[in-house]
Amino acid sequence: MSERIESFTIEHSLPHERLDVFLRDRYPAVSRGALQRLIEQGYIRVNGQEVKPTHAPHAGQQVEVRWPDARDSEALPEDIPLNILFEDASLLVVNKPPGLVVHPAAGHEEHTLVNALLHHCKGSLSGIGGVARPGIVHRLDKETSGCLVVAKNDETHLGLARQFEERTVQKLYDALLLGLLADDEGEIRASIARHPTHRKRMAVRDNSESRFAHTSYRVLERLIHATHVEAEIHTGRTHQIRVHFQFIGHPVLGDATYGAKANRRFAETTGYEAPRVLLHARKLAFTHPVTGKKMKFLAPLPEDFQAAIKFLRP
Amino acid sequence: MWCEFSMSAIQSILSKPNRRIAGLALCIIICDQISKWFVMRDIYPNDEISVIPGFFSLTHRANTGAAWSMFSGNNAVLATVALTALVVLYLARHHFSAHRLLGQFAFGLIFGGIIGNLIDRLMPGRHAVVDFLHFYMARRGTSDIFDFPAFNVADSAICTGVALIFLINWKEQPKPGANEK
Numbered sequence A: 001m002s003e004r005i006e007s008f009t010i011e012h013s014l015p016h017e018r019l020d021v022f023l024r025d026r027y028p029a030v031s032r033g034a035l036q037r038l039i040e041q042g043y044i045r046v047n048g049q050e051v052k053p054t055h056a057p058h059a060g061q062q063v064e065v066r067w068p069d070a071r072d073s074e075a076l077p078e079d080i081p082l083n084i085l086f087e088d089a090s091l092l093v094v095n096k097p098p099g100l101v102v103h104p105a106a107g108h109e110e111h112t113l114v115n116a117l118l119h120h121c122k123g124s125l126s127g128i129g130g131v132a133r134p135g136i137v138h139r140l141d142k143e144t145s146g147c148l149v150v151a152k153n154d155e156t157h158l159g160l161a162r163q164f165e166e167r168t169v170q171k172l173y174d175a176l177l178l179g180l181l182a183d184d185e186g187e188i189r190a191s192i193a194r195h196p197t198h199r200k201r202m203a204v205r206d207n208s209e210s211r212f213a214h215t216s217y218r219v220l221e222r223l224i225h226a227t228h229v230e231a232e233i234h235t236g237r238t239h240q241i242r243v244h245f246q247f248i249g250h251p252v253l254g255d256a257t258y259g260a261k262a263n264r265r266f267a268e269t270t271g272y273e274a275p276r277v278l279l280h281a282r283k284l285a286f287t288h289p290v291t292g293k294k295m296k297f298l299a300p301l302p303e304d305f306q307a308a309i310k311f312l313r314p
Numbered sequence B: 001m002w003c004e005f006s007m008s009a010i011q012s013i014l015s016k017p018n019r020r021i022a023g024l025a026l027c028i029i030i031c032d033q034i035s036k037w038f039v040m041r042d043i044y045p046n047d048e049i050s051v052i053p054g055f056f057s058l059t060h061r062a063n064t065g066a067a068w069s070m071f072s073g074n075n076a077v078l079a080t081v082a083l084t085a086l087v088v089l090y091l092a093r094h095h096f097s098a099h100r101l102l103g104q105f106a107f108g109l110i111f112g113g114i115i116g117n118l119i120d121r122l123m124p125g126r127h128a129v130v131d132f133l134h135f136y137m138a139r140r141g142t143s144d145i146f147d148f149p150a151f152n153v154a155d156s157a158i159c160t161g162v163a164l165i166f167l168i169n170w171k172e173q174p175k176p177g178a179n180e181k
Helices: A017-025 A032-040 A113-121 A153-164 A238-245 A260-270 A303-312 B001-017 B016-040 B075-091 B099-124 B153-171
Strands: A003-008 A044-046 A062-067 A084-087 A092-097 A145-151 A172-179 A183-191 A192-194 A202-204 A215-221 A226-233 A279-287 A294-300 B050-053 B056-063 B129-137
Touching: A017 A032, A017 A044, A032 A044, A044 A153, A062 A084, A084 A113, A084 A294, A092 A113, A145 A294, A153 A215, A153 A279, A172 A238, A172 A260, A172 A303, A183 A238, A192 A238, A215 A238, A215 A294, A215 B001, A303 B075, B001 B016, B016 B056, B075 B099, B099 B129, B099 B153, B129 B153
Parallel strands: A145 A279
Antiparallel strands: A003 A062, A044 A062, A084 A092, A092 A145, A172 A226, A172 A279, A183 A215, A192 A202, A215 A226, A279 A294, B050 B056, B056 B129
16 A cells, blocks of 8 residues: 655644644544654655644645555464463364453554464464454453453354353453452442543443443452452453452452552552462353353463462461 | 223223323323333343344433433433423423324323433432333444434333324414314
8 A cells, every 4th residue: 555645735824833733623533643743753744844743834835744554454473372271173262371462452463362373273263353353252351361262263253252242151260359358259230331531441330331240259268468259250341350349449469450559558568569460260161152062161370370379378 | 890980980081182191191101110110120220131132122221311311410400301391392282283182192192201201300319211222233343333322111202292293283284264273
């Protein structure tokens, strides 16, 4: 795809305006931040010269805009090792390591699980998720470890997606929470929607975009200033477990997004710094869409999780 | 005996225009409130229960705004607006063919609907309209083809009533020399 070049002459002098704001008017679909970057990088020039975004437009000046190529949206295979719990012709279940992003997104375009899958499955992945998410039926957060199922063809993908939608997939997690939970077990039913101010966060809210979310939990072991719980999620909202446990006052250990202050206090009190969000998808159970067999997969608690529990045992 | 009693009660209601309007309004209010009672009892807030997959589901939403959630958060103001509309429409009903049977039917629907939602707005602890009928057309992937905001029986009654009023008044063309009132 070749670059597009546009040029135009400025009609009126606007001594009190900035070039990036002026261009925002002319190209409403592009953000001012993006225009600023284009100006700073020289893709937008005035009279052939690079200028600053604060440049005031003067009548008669020639503005030249070179729109850069769109980046490839297709992901490339990468030889990243995978811990595979099960594989057959239709699907595979991986034990995702902590720190691996599932699919490419703004900011994380390479070294994702998708890249690893493209290498391992040699292209034999479902196409329903689009070119950026081949095979991906559901997601785990970057720092969450544990079971994740991947579809190798569209039929399997649809069969799995339907089970997730109908809430018949069993999803069990281990979590280390800050503080000591009073009850031995409980249910959290709280709607989740985007956080009103922080773009990358979710929050418990009740507005027209909120979606119902349900988490149940039971305490496995009480540790020093922390609790080891087993959580079962009955819906699959973004960051559901982290948001729900923050909501009841016990954010997940290691979660800087949903429990920054609490985690800092914990580190000061116990001297333990969590290596990551201590959340692990231990069990995943569903019906194989092709064979019809009920299947269940278990990912053993990873090293860092076990180390945390050992450290925090009374 | 009860048969005769209810027969004569119904005849008495149907005998006068105001009573017909009130009778229908009451039926709408009852249907509306009963449906909302079931929804609040059996559906978790913001949950979706699929009825026709990809097209229609039952949900439970508390709406403090008007249609399309406009003016959200202004429950008290909207309750006042509804009450005002009710009074104004009642007083002006004859301008909109309330003397005709179909007009009475339409007003029964409209008043029933307004009051049904007004009850939600005024109910202590609720202070928001319960919407539960969700029509949409899903598309594989992220965005939907359309997503109609959730509504309820009262909304349906109001819309139907208003549509009928429009229909009646559109059809009623003044004929030259005719005794139309």
